Amino acid sequence: MRIIIAIVIAAVMLPACMAPARAADLAEVQQRGVLRHLGVPYANFVSGSGDGLDVELIKGFAASIGVRYEYVPENWDTIVRDLTGHKVKVTGDQVEFLEETPVKGDLIANGFTILPWREKVLTFSTPVFPSQIWLVALAESKVRPIKPTGSVDRDISRTKALMKGKSVLTLEKTCLDPSLYKLSETGARVICFRGKLNELAPALLKREAEMTILDFPDALIALEKWPGRFKVIGPVSHKQMMGVAFAKDSQKLCKAFNEFLSKSRKDGSYLKIVKKYYPSSVRYFPEFFKGTDYRAR
Incomplete structure (x- = not known):
């Protein structure tokens, strides 16, 4: 009898275990005590060796909301899926949502360019870095x-x-x-x-x-x-902006990051990180780094 009950319980619990996790928002991240940073090693944003502009920025953000930082290595083919919990098919600017998958992180930060198709799937922070x-x-x-x-x-x-x-x-x-x-x-x-x-x-x-x-x-x-x-x-393009990407369900987490970024720009800590990893960038895009509330024009 006990064996039968155990089998029934396992059968009920199995779908729940296999179901993809919903993207976490601020309260859930703070309750968990860990902020999971999805990142592809790229340029000086994520070195793959524990440092980089985005790594330092997200570590600072994690500390600001009182949680531990955790880096989750990614690749370009799976990073959006692992944040949103959906496989995504992109054709030009058109996006199609496919089957659900497990969520593995809370945000993407690796010099992630804000593109039209990505904005259909993700919520972006205020711009973190300029590009072209x-x-x-x-x-x-x-x-x-x-x-x-x-x-x-x-x-x-x-x-x-x-x-x-x-x-x-x-x-x-x-x-x-x-x-x-x-x-x-x-x-x-x-x-x-x-x-x-x-x-x-x-x-x-x-x-x-x-x-x-x-x-x-x-x-x-x-x-x-x-x-x-x-x-x-x-x-080959107009100016572009890079930002930190969040799932559509993580609006409060994104808002908290924007507040952290604004404070970091005002107190000079953001510019200090920029000059550490991209010392000549200020010369190429001075208008981006002048103001504390710059928006792409």
Whole structure:
């Protein structure tokens, strides 16, 4: 009889154990006592060795709400799923929700660009870092950088014109997805890279293509790490913003982070972290770092 009862209890409990966890909000995170940071090692945001701009920022946030910090290593293919509890199919800017999956973290922070399709699935914090997509070539390339015209649209048009007939490395399902910038219309030979974001600049050094697109932070690192080896041809996008992403159910947690970020900007601790990991960024985007309540325009 006891065996039968045990089997019945197990059968009842099994679906609950297998059911995906709902994304946690502020009160649940504080009750749990741990803030789980989903992050892909990328640029100087998440090093994979316990530091980085976003790592320090989220550690500070965890302390501000009185919980322990925990890093959960991720990859680009699964990170949105592991925050929202849903597999997501993206076609251009269209998003389709598929089957449910377990939730593994409370926020995403790894130089995560605020893109239209991501905003349909996630709630973003106020901007944490500025960005832009640049076309980069080897220094010895015969292609010359464009001369700025004073119009970003014209600059983008001139930059894209220089791609015609050239091989260009991109990376799908990231901020470098070629569909986001209509690269197929440029006449370039678009190559969808199979490695990681961090590996695009090294791939260009190996001459796997004639050019690559990089976002601003990664381009800065490439220019500093390999001085004299690369040159920026011009912009491929307007200014973009990076933020911390939360599940749609985590509005209070997002609000608490925004309050923490605002305080950090005002007391100088945010800028101190920025200068530690991206010392030259202030020179490229001074308007972003001047105010304490900047919004992308």
